[in-house]
Amino acid sequence: MQLNQGPLLYEGKAKKVYRSDKPETVLIEFKNDATAFNAVKHSEFKDKGRLNCQISSYIFEFLIEEGIPTHYLGRLSDTFMIAQNVKIIPLEIVVRNIAAGSLCKQTPIKEGVKLRSPLLDIYYKEDSLGDPLLTDKRLKLLDLISFEQQQEIENLAYEVNTFLIAFFERIDLCLVDFKLEFGMNNNNKIILADEISPDTCRLWDNRSSDPKDRILDKDRFRKDLGGVIEAYGEILKRIQGDFSKSKTSR
Amino acid sequence: MQLNQGPLLYEGKAKKVYRSDKPETVLIEFKNDATAFNAVKHSEFKDKGRLNCQISSYIFEFLIEEGIPTHYLGRLSDTFMIAQNVKIIPLEIVVRNIAAGSLCKQTPIKEGVKLRSPLLDIYYKEDSLGDPLLTDKRLKLLDLISFEQQQEIENLAYEVNTFLIAFFERIDLCLVDFKLEFGMNNNNKIILADEISPDTCRLWDNRSSDPKDRILDKDRFRKDLGGVIEAYGEILKRIQGDFSKSKTSR
Numbered sequence: 001m002q003l004n005q006g007p008l009l010y011e012g013k014a015k016k017v018y019r020s021d022k023p024e025t026v027l028i029e030f031k032n033d034a035t036a037f038n039a040v041k042h043s044e045f046k047d048k049g050r051l052n053c054q055i056s057s058y059i060f061e062f063l064i065e066e067g068i069p070t071h072y073l074g075r076l077s078d079t080f081m082i083a084q085n086v087k088i089i090p091l092e093i094v095v096r097n098i099a100a101g102s103l104c105k106q107t108p109i110k111e112g113v114k115l116r117s118p119l120l121d122i123y124y125k126e127d128s129l130g131d132p133l134l135t136d137k138r139l140k141l142l143d144l145i146s147f148e149q150q151q152e153i154e155n156l157a158y159e160v161n162t163f164l165i166a167f168f169e170r171i172d173l174c175l176v177d178f179k180l181e182f183g184m185n186n187n188n189k190i191i192l193a194d195e196i197s198p199d200t201c202r203l204w205d206n207r208s209s210d211p212k213d214r215i216l217d218k219d220r221f222r223k224d225l226g227g228v229i230e231a232y233g234e235i236l237k238r239i240q241g242d243f244s245k246s247k248t249s250r
Numbered sequence: 251m252q253l254n255q256g257p258l259l260y261e262g263k264a265k266k267v268y269r270s271d272k273p274e275t276v277l278i279e280f281k282n283d284a285t286a287f288n289a290v291k292h293s294e295f296k297d298k299g300r301l302n303c304q305i306s307s308y309i310f311e312f313l314i315e316e317g318i319p320t321h322y323l324g325r326l327s328d329t330f331m332i333a334q335n336v337k338i339i340p341l342e343i344v345v346r347n348i349a350a351g352s353l354c355k356q357t358p359i360k361e362g363v364k365l366r367s368p369l370l371d372i373y374y375k376e377d378s379l380g381d382p383l384l385t386d387k388r389l390k391l392l393d394l395i396s397f398e399q400q401q402e403i404e405n406l407a408y409e410v411n412t413f414l415i416a417f418f419e420r421i422d423l424c425l426v427d428f429k430l431e432f433g434m435n436n437n438n439k440i441i442l443a444d445e446i447s448p449d450t451c452r453l454w455d456n457r458s459s460d461p462k463d464r465i466l467d468k469d470r471f472r473k474d475l476g477g478v479i480e481a482y483g484e485i486l487k488r489i490q491g492d493f494s495k496s497k498t499s500r
Contacts, residue, residue, distance in 0.1 A: 106382035107374065107392060119391055124357065132356035135385045141369055142357060 003027060003076060013039055014052070014199060020082070024186050025073065028081040030056075030195070036222045038130050043221065049079045051232040052197035057081060058239045059167070059196040066163045068156065070192040071183060086183025086193050089145060092123040092131060093153060095161045096177040100202050100219075103177075106133075112211075118161050120154055125181070152190055153182050160192065168203060171238035173216065176202035198232045205234075253277060253326060263289055264302070264449060270332070274436050275323065278331040280306075280445070286472045288380050293471065299329040301482040302447035307331060308489045309417070309446040316413045318406065320442040321433060336433025336443050339395060342373040342381060343403060345411045346427040350452050350469075353427075356383075362461075368411050370404055375431070402440055403432050410442065418453060421488035423466065426452035448482045455484075 005027055006019030016029040030049035035042045053075065060072030071083040096119040099109040103119070122139060123131045134142070139150065157180055168175045178201035181194035194200070198217040208214040215223075216231040255277055256269030266279040280299035285292045303325065310322030321333040346369040349359040353369070372389060373381045384392070389400065407430055418425045428451035431444035444450070448467040458464040465473075466481040 106379060107388060108376070108379070109391075115391065119387055121385065121387070126358070129356060129358070133383060133385065135371065135383065137369055137371070138357060141359075141365065 003082060005080075015195065019085075024085050026083055026085045027076060028053075028083050028195075030079050030081070034199070034218065034221050034228070036218065038127060041222070045221075045229050047229055048199075048232060051229070051236050052195060052199055053079050053081055055197045055232070055236050055239060056195040058236075058243060059164070060192075062167055063160060063163060063192065063196075068160055068163070068192055069189065071185070081195075083193070084185050084191065086185050086191060088125075088181055088183045088193060089149075089153070089190070090125040091134075091139075091144065091153070091182070092125050093157045093180045093182065094121040094123065094177060095119070095157050095180070096121065097161070097165065098174070098176040098202075098204075100176050118158060120157060122150075149190060156182070156190070156192065164196075164201075171235075171242050172206040173235070173238070174204040174206055176204055178202070198235055203235065253332060255330075265445065269335075274335045276333055276335045277326060278303075278333050278445075280329050280331070284449070284468065284471050284478070286468065288377060291472070295471075295479050297479055298449075298482060301479070301486050302445060302449055303329050303331055305447045305482070305486050305489060306445040308486075308493060309414070310442075312417055313410060313413060313442065313446075318410055318413070318442055319439065321435070331445075333443070334435050334441065336435050336441060338375075338431055338433045338443060339399075339403070339440070340375040341384075341389075341394065341403070341431070342375050343407045343430045343432065344371040344373065344427060345369070345407050345430070346371065347411070347415065348424070348426040348452075348454075350426050352383075368408060370407055372400075399440060406430075406432070406440070406442065414446075414451075421485075421492050422456040423485070423488070424454040424456055426454055428452070448485055453485065 003020040003022055006021060008016060009019055009026065010017040013035045014031050014033055016031065018027040020027050030053035032044045032046060032048045034045055034048060057075045060070050064070055064072065071086050073082040073084060076082050096103055097115060099113045099115060100111050103109060104111045122134045124134050125131060160180060165175050180192060182190050183193035185191055201217055202219060203217045205214040205216050212225055215225060216235055220228045220231050253270040253272055256271060258266060259269055259276065260267040263285045264281055264283055266281065268277040270277050280303035282294045282296060282298045284295055284298060307325045310320050314320055314322065321336050323332040323334060326332050346353055346365060349363045349365060350361050353359060354361045372384045374384050375381060410430060415425050430442060432440050433443035435441050451467055452469060453467045455464040455466050462475055465475060466485055470478045470481050
């Protein structure tokens with residue numbers, strides 16, 4: 001797809017969104033910035049933009065094949081994704097398979113415990129409030145989406161979880177939890193947006209039993225474990241290996 | 251009721267619970283301690299125990315007349331309440347009519363805004379975790395109560411809210427929000443427990459329009475406004491005035 005970069009529409013912590021010269025189509029640039037704890041911690045990692053753009057692209061391609069509606073339209077370059085222009089719904093949908101992160105600070109469930117069934121948490125995407133957890137009753141009060149839209153988003157998120165568990169399992173990665181964002185496209189259809197990468201997923205390496213070594217996601221940055229880019233690179237390498245294997249087998 | 255104080259069963263931040271010489275009956279001593287922000291802030295106020303014990307007793311008597319099942323059995327002295335022994339359910343049920351406190355830190359709703367309908371929040375009563383907000387899905391995961399028990403508790407809390415709004419309205423107080431705790435008695439019946447006082451309710455004086463002066467609850471302590479005991483005393487005075495009026499009118 002040949003597209004030209006138009007004016008900047010939005011700059012987030014890890015991405016910039018540009019208008020393109022095609023209607024309803026935007027260009028998303030993946031930046032090298034890494035932030036954590038509501039941007040209190042900030043750093044830059046050379047090559048992170050490229051790795052996340054490529055990993056996200058592979059995952060969106062996989063999900064589209066599985067029938068999930070997403071904003072992904074293709075890749076323009078190493079760090080630029082082509083996507084449908086959407087109005088982002090200001091919610092962060094987190095699906096958890098194994099207890100980690102804030103869940104372990106807010107419940108007595110210990111890190112590493114496999115949950116009986118996936119837990120879905122909805123957060124209000126609002127930096128100034130610290131992205132607070134929303135109960136169903138608070139979500140209703142805030143009137144951001146209808147009950148039917150909430151059901152649709154939750155169902156999609158659970159489906160994505162099922163697909164992604166299998167996707168990562170094939171390359172010896174355990175999907176601990178992940179964050180999704182959804183948007184409304186020009187036809188008022190809810191579609192999966194944003195990115196899916198080691199910035200937004202917790203991924204543990206099944207080939208390692210060491211509780212620090214096995215971490216291959218942004219927790220390496222959050223917890224100052226080092227080797228952030230090496231971990232992200234390992235994930236891309238395994239995904240590419242799996243994609244070329246499955247292409248050969250066709 | 252004549253009862254003798256037995257051994258201490260439990261000491262909380264604002265109350266002590268003693269066994270009595272009557273089966274299934276405990277004595278609850280209201281202390282003068284005031285704590286806030288998960289006990290980071292602590293102080294003592296002479297007479298607070300007496301005021302809260304008396305205010306709570308009046309309110310429980312009123313709610314029992316309205317048909318709400320509570321642990322309240324009577325008062326032994328100025329600071330000792332007689333109550334059914336219950337196993338406290340480790341949840342804090344907060345009902346909000348007007349936005350205040352943590353709701354305004356976790357949503358864009360501004361303090362003082364009247365909510366379209368009462369908002370019910372459930373918190374996990376666990377100091378070591380900072381009493382975190384629970385979504386329905388997290389509550390289910392923690393398996394503390396059944397879905398039917400949750401429905402029963404929520405319905406009781408909304409009923410209590412309706413009764414208390416009217417109760418306080420009669421004495422020119424606006425019930426902003428309040429916290430309830432429930433317990434399971436010896437017959438496995440869920441009943442209202444704990445206390446209902448200016449420590450657990452936000453109450454604004456309809457006779458004042460000044461945003462600081464109108465506060466007649468623990469926010470005077472949280473926000474260092476002074477006059478804590480005077481405010482609690484004013485509430486007791488109005489309740490007693492109303493109770494003696496309604497007795498005369500019988």
